[in-house]
Amino acid sequence: MSMGLAYTYESLGLEDTKRLAGELAARLTPGSLVALDGDLGAGKTAFSKEIAACMGVKETVNSPTFTIIKEYPGSKMPLYHMDVYRITESEAGELGLDEYFYGEGVTLVEWASLIESLLPDERLSIFIEYTGPESRTFHLNAFGEPYASWCRAMTENGVLR
Ligand SMILES: Nc1ncnc2c1ncn2[C@@H]1O[C@H](COP(=O)(O)OP(=O)(O)OP(=O)(O)O)[C@@H](O)[C@H]1O
Ligand SMILES: [Mg+2]
Numbered sequence: 308m309s310m311g312l313a314y315t316y317e318s319l320g321l322e323d324t325k326r327l328a329g330e331l332a333a334r335l336t337p338g339s340l341v342a343l344d345g346d347l348g349a350g351k352t353a354f355s356k357e358i359a360a361c362m363g364v365k366e367t368v369n370s371p372t373f374t375i376i377k378e379y380p381g382s383k384m385p386l387y388h389m390d391v392y393r394i395t396e397s398e399a400g401e402l403g404l405d406e407y408f409y410g411e412g413v414t415l416v417e418w419a420s421l422i423e424s425l426l427p428d429e430r431l432s433i434f435i436e437y438t439g440p441e442s443r444t445f446h447l448n449a450f451g452e453p454y455a456s457w458c459r460a461m462t463e464n465g466v467l468r
Pocket of ligand 1: 318319320321323324345346347348349350351352353354370417440441442443
């Protein structure tokens with residue numbers, strides 16, 4: 308994968324993870340794509356839940372184990388939450404994911420690197436690194452606009468470094 312512009316965020320607990328989700332959610336628009344990676348239990352779903360809450364999603368967001376894709380209505384636009392851990396890239400290719408990526412809502416993909424070739428080039432990739440029971444380092448890579456601008460703004464306001 309080519310490198311986008313790289314930034315980091317240190318989370319010392321769920322409250323910090325919630326803060327980053329809030330900063331990001333405030334910027335999301337229809338067609339936004341956030342590609343999440345990180346080991347089992349890193350916090351991809353925990354982060355997705357916080358983004359969903361900020362988007363006004365009322366339903367409980369959990370790992371869509373058997374559904375792969377779940378759509379949640381939000382206050383301004385839908386959230387498409389995907390977890391592609393259990394399918395192959397070619398199976399994912401049959402799902403018509405572009406309908407979501409270029410749709411009316413925001414897409415969050417857990418285990419996004421597994422379907423790298425199917426992802427639009429422009430996206431915000433976030434790798435969540437487990438650094439301790441309550442702490443995580445979020446590694447953000449902005450590929451294209453508007454993601455690069457979001458990250459610059461979040462660096463200027465002291466959220467990212
Ligand atoms: N700072 C933190 N940020 C995010 N999650 C945290 C943090 N500290 C502890 N946690 C906990 O870590 C766990 C992360 O689990 P989660 O299901 O979100 O991981 P995941 O990356 O989605 O795993 P999987 O690959 O199995 O889907 C949750 O229980 C969450 O409460
Ligand atoms: Mg998960």
